[in-house]
Amino acid sequence: MEAVPRPGRPRSQATHDAILEAVRDILVTGGYSDVAMDHVANLAGVGKQSLYRRWPSKAPLVAEAVMDAYGQNRQFELPDTGDIRADLRTWLHGQAAYLGSPRNVALSRALAVAAADNSLDGDALYSQLAGPHHDALLHRLTGATHAGDIRAGVDLEAVADALIGATLYRILTHVRPVEETTRHFDGLVDALMIGLQVPK
Amino acid sequence: MEAVPRPGRPRSQATHDAILEAVRDILVTGGYSDVAMDHVANLAGVGKQSLYRRWPSKAPLVAEAVMDAYGQNRQFELPDTGDIRADLRTWLHGQAAYLGSPRNVALSRALAVAAADNSLDGDALYSQLAGPHHDALLHRLTGATHAGDIRAGVDLEAVADALIGATLYRILTHVRPVEETTRHFDGLVDALMIGLQVPK
DNA sequence: CTAATACTAGACATTCCTTCTCGTAATTCG
DNA sequence: CGAATTACGAGAAGGAATGTCTAGTATTAG
Numbered sequence: 001m002e003a004v005p006r007p008g009r010p011r012s013q014a015t016h017d018a019i020l021e022a023v024r025d026i027l028v029t030g031g032y033s034d035v036a037m038d039h040v041a042n043l044a045g046v047g048k049q050s051l052y053r054r055w056p057s058k059a060p061l062v063a064e065a066v067m068d069a070y071g072q073n074r075q076f077e078l079p080d081t082g083d084i085r086a087d088l089r090t091w092l093h094g095q096a097a098y099l100g101s102p103r104n105v106a107l108s109r110a111l112a113v114a115a116a117d118n119s120l121d122g123d124a125l126y127s128q129l130a131g132p133h134h135d136a137l138l139h140r141l142t143g144a145t146h147a148g149d150i151r152a153g154v155d156l157e158a159v160a161d162a163l164i165g166a167t168l169y170r171i172l173t174h175v176r177p178v179e180e181t182t183r184h185f186d187g188l189v190d191a192l193m194i195g196l197q198v199p200k
Numbered sequence: 201m202e203a204v205p206r207p208g209r210p211r212s213q214a215t216h217d218a219i220l221e222a223v224r225d226i227l228v229t230g231g232y233s234d235v236a237m238d239h240v241a242n243l244a245g246v247g248k249q250s251l252y253r254r255w256p257s258k259a260p261l262v263a264e265a266v267m268d269a270y271g272q273n274r275q276f277e278l279p280d281t282g283d284i285r286a287d288l289r290t291w292l293h294g295q296a297a298y299l300g301s302p303r304n305v306a307l308s309r310a311l312a313v314a315a316a317d318n319s320l321d322g323d324a325l326y327s328q329l330a331g332p333h334h335d336a337l338l339h340r341l342t343g344a345t346h347a348g349d350i351r352a353g354v355d356l357e358a359v360a361d362a363l364i365g366a367t368l369y370r371i372l373t374h375v376r377p378v379e380e381t382t383r384h385f386d387g388l389v390d391a392l393m394i395g396l397q398v399p400k
Numbered sequence: 401c402t403a404a405t406a407c408t409a410g411a412c413a414t415t416c417c418t419t420c421t422c423g424t425a426a427t428t429c430g
Numbered sequence: 431c432g433a434a435t436t437a438c439g440a441g442a443a444g445g446a447a448t449g450t451c452t453a454g455t456a457t458t459a460g
Contacts, residue, residue: 195395
């Protein structure tokens with residue numbers, strides 16, 4: 001993984017970062033269509049060629065700018081304390097906190113547009129975004145099943161999908177206070193754990 | 201709600217329909233960004249002015265084209281047979297069938313882009329789309345609670361959100377055979393009804 | 401018949417994405 | 431050190447799409 005030395009001037013990491021930061025600056029106030037390559041270059045203080053040297057077009061640039069910020073978040077970890085209910089709550093609280101920031105919601109929506117702006121493979125991008133969450137949830141739920149904390153025979157994939165879907169739904173529909181989202185997420189965990197039906 | 205007669209030539213419903221149909225024709229093979237106003241006009245055999253007379257910009261046009269097709273579906277009804285588990289299954293099976301068509305997935309994704317393509321109020325659009333589902337689910341779940349089929353104290357809003365979110369997640373990520381989606385949806389209903397935790 | 405609106409067709413300005421050119425700077429290899 | 435190679439900022443230029451506008455015709459109410 002070490003960089004093989006090549007002839008010629010190396011690319012500047014500062015330039016790279018400045019570009020991504022400029023894209024995000026535009027996204028938080030405008031939308032995907034407000035990201036103009038000229039504007040990005042000026043805002044970052046770089047030439048347009050430095051953009052196209054790194055990304056083939058606008059969509060992947062915006063996608064990387066969003067994913068880059070997303071990857072810096074450390075609030076998405078799904079702990080394994082042995083208490084599955086508490087762990088699910090912890091994960092969902094992290095999601096709620098992320099969704100509570102208008103900045104993050106704006107970035108996420110821009111990613112949706114970037115994915116659709118055809119040169120990108122939408123499936124791949126969404127999978128890249130949701131995949132780690134899905135895997136982590138599935139792994140944790142499977143562990144809980146083996147530990148005897150969850151009954152056997154449950155479709156854990158379906159449960160993981162529902163948990164991710166609930167957060168996704170919140171991203172796209174309501175921008176609400178964190179407390180409200182957190183409360184509903186807690187309610188979801190309770191409903192999931194105990195079940196809806198009346199105990200016999 | 202009756203149309204008040206106004207002087208001048210009335211707008212043609214045929215023109216209206218032809219435009220929406222042309223947009224959908226483009227969407228099912230391409231994506232949101234392939235919808236060019238010029239192209240739509242030519243395909244529909246109308247002048248561009250007829251587009252801009254009805255919609256202020258591209259995003260609302262695409263949104264209406266999708267919503268129009270969506271509204272013609274009758275498979276989204278949530279029955280009330282008295283058996284809440286069966287009714288939830290019925291509703292989710294309808295969703296699965298809808299998602300089984302690549303055409304519908306393409307249209308739904310386009311709507312997601314149109315909503316995020318900032319000139320529109322994305323919140324309002326999603327609410328318009330998901331709102332009826334949310335209301336129907338909440339109403340049915342509340343009824344089941346009163347009937348004693350669901351225990352009291354459950355956050356029904358959270359459950360409704362999770363059900364809608366699960367379908368939304370499927371729209372945006374995997375395009376899978378109907379049977380698989382149906383199976384996971386059934387698994388979700390089971391998990392929700394019985395609960396994850398081991399019965400004491 | 402007159403006023404008002406819708407219709408197709410197409411020209412037009414504007415904006416934006418993308419490619420290209422220029423002169424300069426940084427780095428590797430001989 | 432010097433030649434080759436790549437990156438850099440600045441900006442010009444082509445091509446495509448959005449959204450506005452005009453022209454001439456059609457359809458409706460009064």
